[in-house]
Amino acid sequence: MVPKSKITFFERFEVDILSGKKTLTIRNEEEKDYQPNTQVNVYTYEQERWFCRLIILRVEPILFENLTIEHARQENMTLAELKTIIQEIYPGINQLYVIYYELVTP
Numbered sequence: 001m002v003p004k005s006k007i008t009f010f011e012r013f014e015v016d017i018l019s020g021k022k023t024l025t026i027r028n029e030e031e032k033d034y035q036p037n038t039q040v041n042v043y044t045y046e047q048e049r050w051f052c053r054l055i056i057l058r059v060e061p062i063l064f065e066n067l068t069i070e071h072a073r074q075e076n077m078t079l080a081e082l083k084t085i086i087q088e089i090y091p092g093i094n095q096l097y098v099i100y101y102e103l104v105t106p
């Protein structure tokens with residue numbers, strides 16, 4: 001596995017990431033290969049605009065049905081919102097990965 005050095009987020013998540021309200025992201029198999037204790041550059045998905053760096057803390061597998069209120073809290077969402085969004089982004093995918101991160105401050 002070659003660890004990724006870049007991650008993209010939808011623009012609508014940018015404010016929450018920069019304010020420290022969103023401290024994890026849930027991804028599928030193809031997007032899970034991040035190395036703990038390394039920094040990654042963060043870009044918007046829509047425009048590929050760089051907006052910050054994150055340090056990857058850990059990556060944990062999770063099944064869709066095991067998502068909890070605590071995951072949702074760390075996404076700054078309700079659990080219902082989180083499940084709806086994940087189903088929209090990754091329809092029909094049960095095996096997911098939680099990527100925990102911290103904002104790198106300059």
Ligand SMILES: CC(=O)Nc1cc[nH]c(=O)n1
Pocket residue numbers: 008009010013024025026027045089
């Ligand atoms: C671009 C993209 O897939 N963004 C995602 C996907 C899942 N969670 C998230 O926070 N951002």
